[in-house]
């Protein structure tokens with residue numbers, strides 16, 4: 001295929017601005033899908049994604065479109081729209097020459113519009129601004145275009161106005177892609193270099209590797225070499241997603257498609273790797289990407305110890321199709337044998353949990369999530385901490401470091417004060433304020449990730465009645481005065497309840513945590529002391545008095561916020577209790593930490 005008829009692009013947008021709808025509309029108009037399939041939103045094919053209206057995994061689809069008598073091959077590489085998946089956005093963009101920046105005609109520029117647009121600019125892509133939902137009864141198209149110019153720096157004159165839902169202006173989108181996005185460069189007879197930008201596991205064909213050919217040509221039947229580790233593999237099939245998998249004889253420069261080869265497990269495919277031919281290999285690999293780092297961890301324990309292997313199988317299955325989810329066995333005095341699971345962020349964690357809940361019937365106890373910390377030890381070594389329980393004695397720690405996120409909020413002007421207070425309360429460092437127009441502003445803070453992961457998003461939404469949006473990016477670790485806070489129940493440390501807190505906050509949090517626990521744990525036949533301690537020093541204490549005769553069982557109550565609903569959905573009741581010494585601790589108690597932020 002002559003590269004002059006190829007275009008590779010992504011659609012970047014804030015969540016809910018209509019990316020999936022536009023992608024499907026492009027497929028519909030090109031005849032790749034039927035009206036019925038359009039209604040079913042084919043690009044988001046996982047249940048969880050549909051339920052949450054987000055696209056998690058990057059996908060690729062090839063669209064054939066005839067323009068002025070020529071058939072063009074347009075490769076759309078889908079990107080996820082949420083903060084947790086930044087790394088997937090940049091890996092998808094690396095396979096493109098252009099991007100459509102899609103913006104809701106009423107909501108205007110939001111936090112992820114800015115973040116994703118910047119990512120596209122950094123990747124040197126040609127960007128086409130597309131204002132979507134022009135069919136809405138109330139729109140602010142002109143203001144929205146001004147916002148794009150002010151905060152992102154893209155001129156309004158060539159912006160398109162469309163309705164993805166009603167199919168208005170879609171042919172203009174095709175034309176703009178063909179006109180404004182440059183065709184890929186690359187010679188067909190150069191040594192092969194193809195970028196691996198995704199992979200997935202298919203029950204019938206095994207590992208499917210998504211590639212974008214940069215130069216050279218790959219034929220079916222050839223032997224390829226992965227430049228990362230030099231491993232070789234026979235190519236059984238090459239093809240494109242149209243959107244179903246359609247095999248072809250070869251993929252040339254600029255083309256996007258898949259390889260089915262003898263690779264056995266997804267773990268053998270490294271996103272960002274370069275594929276070349278075993279014979280006549282390329283000399284240098286393409287620039288890859290940084291590996292995503294898990295920033296949020298939690299423990300998952302089966303209530304019934306005999307479910308351990310079953311849980312391992314389930315976690316393994318989930319990790320097969322999501323290389324950014326990790327898990328490793330660990331044991332807890334309080335909870336027995338379980339797994340420490342690593343996620344990119346809180347949303348990622350919720351998605352995995354939801355999948356786990358949908359797919360199996362293991363009763364789980366989950367510990368409160370924590371972020372990754374970095375320690376500089378007195379012996380000069382650094383250590384990453386993914387479980388508060390693993391923090392060594394204070395004497396061995398020279399520096400306690402926590403992850404810092406550069407966080408951008410876009411909020412109505414009247415809420416600026418509230419957001420600034422919220423950030424100040426969370427040890428934020430103010431960076432800047434920039435107005436998008438007369439009514440809205442972008443505020444940037446540096447915040448400890450640990451302070452934002454639990455409830456920042458909920459707080460922002462309630463402070464701005466749903467109008468505020470945020471986006472964050474980890475910029476590194478910074479030294480902070482952090483301590484490990486232990487919880488003792490009846491004089492015994494419960495390891496699964498240990499947390500890491502800022503020293504200045506320790507007493508307040510300790511006090512409210514033991515109060516909270518007092519509510520969660522039922523009375524027993526004896527008195528139970530609940531204590532929070534730093535090292536040997538007790539900083540808070542509550543006493544749960546002994547059960548007297550004729551006292552009816554205590555009801556669990558309390559407020560359940562949006563985030564906890566998911567856990568609350570988990571069957572409550574007797575099964576979700578852990579016997580700890582003489583004391584029964586319910587599942588909810590292990591999440592109490594979340595309620596005392």
Ligand code: GDP
Pocket residue numbers: 013014015016017018019020021022053054055081132133134135136162163164165166
């Ligand atoms: P994504 O999160 O960016 O993928 O957004 P979706 O494509 O899932 O769309 C989010 C919501 O906006 C859905 O309810 C769509 O039906 C709706 N939507 C998308 N495009 C339009 C449009 O052009 N007009 C209107 N009125 N609604 C739209």
Ligand code: MG
Pocket residue numbers: 019020021044053054055
């Ligand atoms: Mg979507």
